[in-house]
Amino acid sequence: MSAPKSVIAILGSARNDGNAAQLFNAVLAGCPATRFNLSDLNIRDYEYGRQPDDDDFLILANAIAEADTILLVTPVYWYTMSGVMKRFMDRLTDLTTVMKPLGRKLAGRTIFVAACGSAKNLPEGYEVPFRNTAGYLNMNYGGIYYRGMQDDEILSNDARTEAAQFGARVLRSVDL
Numbered sequence: 001m002s003a004p005k006s007v008i009a010i011l012g013s014a015r016n017d018g019n020a021a022q023l024f025n026a027v028l029a030g031c032p033a034t035r036f037n038l039s040d041l042n043i044r045d046y047e048y049g050r051q052p053d054d055d056d057f058l059i060l061a062n063a064i065a066e067a068d069t070i071l072l073v074t075p076v077y078w079y080t081m082s083g084v085m086k087r088f089m090d091r092l093t094d095l096t097t098v099m100k101p102l103g104r105k106l107a108g109r110t111i112f113v114a115a116c117g118s119a120k121n122l123p124e125g126y127e128v129p130f131r132n133t134a135g136y137l138n139m140n141y142g143g144i145y146y147r148g149m150q151d152d153e154i155l156s157n158d159a160r161t162e163a164a165q166f167g168a169r170v171l172r173s174v175d176l
């Protein structure tokens with residue numbers, strides 16, 4: 001019997017109760033995902049030659065390696081992902097160096113992204129680091145859901161429905 005398929009969702013924002021957190025909850029409404037908030041974890045900056053077990057990245061790396069689909073949720077900060085999400089992305093390097101056996105397990109998995117910003121549209125090139133990182137790690141890139149949100153905006157019911165539809169798409173990907 002094959003193992004159950006699963007989604008891991010990772011939030012990376014400079015605040016826990018802000019727009020990206022709201023988007024995270026809206027996308028995941030009805031989606032049985034394992035959830036992580038990078039703010040709750042001690043994930044240090046990438047360092048050359050770091051040993052794999054000296055912070056919480058190992059916890060996250062193990063969870064990622066077990067998941068079929070990874071959803072990253074981040075605000076747009078200065079036309080790119082949040083700093084905390086970038087730090088996490090930098091640490092994926094560990095999966096190609098000191099944690100290679102774990103990294104190999106990522107092949108064939110899918111990455112999705114959900115993002116919010118104050119602008120109406122996603123900045124040019126925003127998806128490049130996600131798509132190309134997925135490619136580098138032999139993963140699939142599933143696409144992005146972007147929501148323009150004003151500061152402290154409460155998502156309308158229509159917006160929640162749209163976000164949940166994206167969540168349903170993420171969930172469907174585990175059965176591809």
Ligand SMILES: Cc1cc2nc3c(=O)[nH]c(=O)nc-3n(C[C@H](O)[C@H](O)[C@H](O)COP(=O)(O)O)c2cc1C
Pocket residue numbers: 013014015017018019020021075076077078079080116117118119120123149150151
């Ligand atoms: C440091 C910083 C940089 C930002 N840069 C951008 C940007 O380049 N483009 C944009 O559309 N919004 C930008 N914003 C607005 C946020 O993306 C937007 O308010 C988002 O919904 C905030 O999510 P949060 O509450 O999770 O931080 C920026 C906000 C901050 C705090």
